[in-house]
Amino acid sequence: MTNQDELDTILAGHMGREGALLPILHDVQAAFGYVSEEVVRRIAQALNLTRAEVHGVVSFYHDFREAPEYRPVLKLCRAESCQARGVEAMVAALPENPRVAVETVYCLGLCSVGPAAMIGHEVHGRLDAARLGALVESLA
Ligand code: FES
Structure with a gap:
């Protein structure tokens, strides 16, 4: 087809x-x-x-891309609940990695265990700067 x-x-x-x-x-x-x-x-x-x-x-809508993304994608929630749990400080501390696309999303439905991220259909909660950095590195 x-x-x-x-x-x-x-x-x-x-x-x-x-x-x-x-x-x-x-x-x-x-x-x-x-x-x-x-x-x-x-x-x-x-x-x-x-x-x-x-x-x-x-x-x-953040769900739609206008160009193909060939890098692995980590979707990081930066909505209110995850902000209250420190996601912005984690973003500021995250080293640049051009081999991974870190995209912002607004709520993954994991507010009680935020900060939260999603890779493919796999969700990750209770992130801190070290765990987020390790997730990004695991994709690189
Ligand atoms: S606000 Fe981050 S998962 Fe809901």
């Missing part, structure tokens, strides 16, 4: 549904790893939206 066929299948699966844009974007992100400009154009055409409207949603 080509990417074109896969996109057609995704679009067909959501056509006629109210609020189809976000589910389509989630499916595209899962299938291709990012939402390209060409896919934005096709989605806009299919949903009778402007490219700017689709692009606005893609760029607003």
Whole structure:
């Protein structure tokens, strides 16, 4: 199945549904790893939206990428509860590692055991600076 066929299948699966844009974007992100400009154009055409409207949603939500990410990704929660537990100090102390993408997310649903992070579908709670650094190093 080509990417074109896969996109057609995704679009067909959501056509006629109210609020189809976000589910389509989630499916595209899962299938291709990012939402390209060409896919934005096709989605806009299919949903009778402007490219700017689709692009606005893609760029607003942290879940969607506009370009492929080839590095391993660690998603670090920086929402209120994790902030209260010191995540900002951990970020400030985290050494740069260009081989790992550390992305900010806002709540992983692990507020009671924050600061929290996610790698793939694996979640990590009760992080401190040392544990976060070790997680990043384990991905490099
Ligand atoms: S605020 Fe960090 S997991 Fe909820």
